[in-house]
Amino acid sequence: MERISFQDCYADDLSHCYGCGRLNPDGLHIKSYWDGEESVARFTPRPYHIAAPGFVYGGIIASLIDCHGTGTAAAATYRREGRDMGSEPKLRFVTASLKVNYLLPTPLGVELVARGRVKDAGRRKVTVSVDVIADGRICANGEVVAVLMPEGMKRA
Numbered sequence: 001m002e003r004i005s006f007q008d009c010y011a012d013d014l015s016h017c018y019g020c021g022r023l024n025p026d027g028l029h030i031k032s033y034w035d036g037e038e039s040v041a042r043f044t045p046r047p048y049h050i051a052a053p054g055f056v057y058g059g060i061i062a063s064l065i066d067c068h069g070t071g072t073a074a075a076a077t078y079r080r081e082g083r084d085m086g087s088e089p090k091l092r093f094v095t096a097s098l099k100v101n102y103l104l105p106t107p108l109g110v111e112l113v114a115r116g117r118v119k120d121a122g123r124r125k126v127t128v129s130v131d132v133i134a135d136g137r138i139c140a141n142g143e144v145v146a147v148l149m150p151e152g153m154k155r156a
Helices: 058-080
Strands: 032-035 038-043 093-102 112-121 125-134 137-148
Touching: 032 058, 032 112, 038 058, 058 093, 058 112, 058 125, 058 137
Parallel strands: none
Antiparallel strands: 032 038, 038 112, 093 137, 112 125, 125 137
């Protein structure tokens, strides 16, 4: 049986994000899952995600950290509330703050692994730290402060 990603549990009308929206045909389709107490997402940048020859554009790395962090925030909240992923009311978190540290040039042509850890979780705000790993080396890390999506961002 195939596992369902955190992002696959978002409501249809909130699944258009360029980074992780399953309904965005041109998006990155980042998908996150639990791996014990950590979350993990795997993403292989395409050749056009280039910064300089052989290296990934930093915005793609930031998007990976961002979408993995907000997905992890939603999944952690479901866990904390003792609910199944995607159960009603469906949870959707958005970015309140994003910090990215570029530690090493990130190579193109290899799978990137994002590993997330919940640092702090409140009722409406979750802080997630994320490492981005390529070829066994941490190339970037970051922190996402995610908040429950404000009602004004949701469609009627």
